[in-house]
Amino acid sequence: MIREFIRIVLTVTFIFSFVENLSAKTGEAGNIQIIHAGALLAVPGKGPMANASVIVEAGKVAEVRAGFVSASDISSDKNQTVEIIDLRDSFVLPGLMDMHTHVTFEFSRDQQLRNVTVSDEDVTIDGVVFARRTLMAGFTTVRNVGAPPAAIFALRDAIAKGKVPGPRIIAAGGGVSPTGGHGDINGYRDDIFPEPSHSGICNGADDCRRAVRVLAKGGADVIKFVATGGVLSNTAAGTGQQFTDAEMVALIETAHALGRKVAAHAHGVDGINAALRAGVDSIEHGTYLDKESIRLFRKTGAYYVPTISAGVTVAEWAEIEGYLPPSMRDKARRIGPIVHATFARAYKGGVKIAFGTDSGVSKHGLNAREFLFMVEAGMPEEEAIKSATINTAILLGRADQLGTIEPGKVADIIATKQSPIDDIRQLQKVTFVMKDGVVYQAAGE
Numbered sequence: 467m468i469r470e471f472i473r474i475v476l477t478v479t480f481i482f483s484f485v486e487n488l489s490a491k492t493g494e495a496g497n498i499q500i501i502h503a504g505a506l507l508a509v510p511g512k513g514p515m516a517n518a519s520v521i522v523e524a525g526k527v528a529e530v531r532a533g534f535v536s537a538s539d540i541s542s543d544k545n546q547t548v549e550i551i552d553l554r555d556s557f558v559l560p561g562l563m564d565m566h567t568h569v570t571f572e573f574s575r576d577q578q579l580r581n582v583t584v585s586d587e588d589v590t591i592d593g594v595v596f597a598r599r600t601l602m603a604g605f606t607t608v609r610n611v612g613a614p615p616a617a618i619f620a621l622r623d624a625i626a627k628g629k630v631p632g633p634r635i636i637a638a639g640g641g642v643s644p645t646g647g648h649g650d651i652n653g654y655r656d657d658i659f660p661e662p663s664h665s666g667i668c669n670g671a672d673d674c675r676r677a678v679r680v681l682a683k684g685g686a687d688v689i690k691f692v693a694t695g696g697v698l699s700n701t702a703a704g705t706g707q708q709f710t711d712a713e714m715v716a717l718i719e720t721a722h723a724l725g726r727k728v729a730a731h732a733h734g735v736d737g738i739n740a741a742l743r744a745g746v747d748s749i750e751h752g753t754y755l756d757k758e759s760i761r762l763f764r765k766t767g768a769y770y771v772p773t774i775s776a777g778v779t780v781a782e783w784a785e786i787e788g789y790l791p792p793s794m795r796d797k798a799r800r801i802g803p804i805v806h807a808t809f810a811r812a813y814k815g816g817v818k819i820a821f822g823t824d825s826g827v828s829k830h831g832l833n834a835r836e837f838l839f840m841v842e843a844g845m846p847e848e849e850a851i852k853s854a855t856i857n858t859a860i861l862l863g864r865a866d867q868l869g870t871i872e873p874g875k876v877a878d879i880i881a882t883k884q885s886p887i888d889d890i891r892q893l894q895k896v897t898f899v900m901k902d903g904v905v906y907q908a909a910g911e
């Protein structure tokens with residue numbers, strides 16, 4: 467753990483020195499950074515402007531001005547440090563946000579064994595590595611919807627305090643699932659995983675209120691539940707509705723009463739529509755959504771979090787002999803090939819879309835591949851960027867702080883060499899990352 471920590475500190479220190487020590491004093495009151503942007507997409511959806519300056523003070527955006535302003539234009543105070551960050555050759559945009567990650571974990575073919583050999587401490591360290599990778603890929607905020615609660619809360623808090631580099635984490639802790647459902651730990655002797663396998667397992671409306679309250683008490687920022695079966699659970703339970711309507715209503719009401727939004731994992735249309743009727747804030751995956759789902763999405767204002775990357779990844783695994791147990795392989799074969807079409811249907815239907823990948827199924831750091839899948843399925847480039855900035859900020863209830871480069875917002879700013887509006891693949895090659903006014907990556911290092 468110490469070795470890993472030192473490596474991270476050294477890496478970050480190296481990056482700081484690489485950008486002329488400009489980060490050493492960031493985040494402190496009285497220090498100003500001026501980003502000179504060759505192109506600036508301050509508000510995705512409103513188009514980029516050429517040659518602009520972003521003035522950052524104490525980790526927040528203070529001002530956006532046309533042209534390249536100099537230090538003396540900003541301050542005559544000799545005690546104030548003004549640093550210029552030269553991105554005149556780059557395209558600058560708000561930090562990206564992923565609404566569906568599992569940052570403490572990457573699925574592998576020995577997953578069933580790892581479930582009983584890996585400790586929460588191991589998982590936490592993995593999270594430190596994957597969180598850094600995610601940040602360096604340009605993702606400054608993630609919503610993590612499933613991890614051992616103690617591990618993800620420790621990681622979230624350590625990142626927030628600046629102890630380790632990573633994206634701002636909005637954490638669900640564990641997921642809420644019925645016994646034998648997608649979020650249970652299936653396929654083991656009951657002396658290894660006794661029932662209930664974790665505190666998020668609940669059956670019946672009252673018991674589900676308890677499960678939500680326990681998660682909130684433990685530090686969950688958001689509640690995730692499994693409305694339907696899922697691909698990567700070792701059970702032949704299909705992908706239809708798993709919680710009853712009454713259980714869904716109870717757990718969503720309870721979460722809302724405790725000030726938490728609710729994300730529902732859902733593939734089958736019965737579970738998607740039941741969760742929407744019960745007042746869920748977002749549907750994750752949404753594989754078999756239909757006309758009625760689209761009507762409900764539009765009526766309730768819920769977001770759809772597509773996770774096309776997960777469908778593409780499991781479809782690849784299904785073709786590798788022995789990679790997945792038979793129950794997972796069957797589900798992967800059915801769901802993988804149809805996720806692009808689901809996305810196209812939802813987008814054309816006018817459903818609000820918030821970017822999400824299910825990274826942990828796909829590899830961490832490849833989150834931006836999702837943009838390519840979205841564009842391939844018919845979404846214009848700038849709208850895809852909006853889905854990962856403005857839309858995600860609204861879904862999190864943090865549009866006053868995140869999602870655009872405007873005065874008063876947190877200084878989460880990234881850059882690419884070429885315009886991602888011309889070529890969306892540019893987002894897979896982020897060359898500059900600032901979070902809370904701290905530079906984590908510059909010059910593509």
Ligand SMILES: [Zn+2]
Nearest residue numbers: 566611612824
């Ligand atoms: Zn997931």
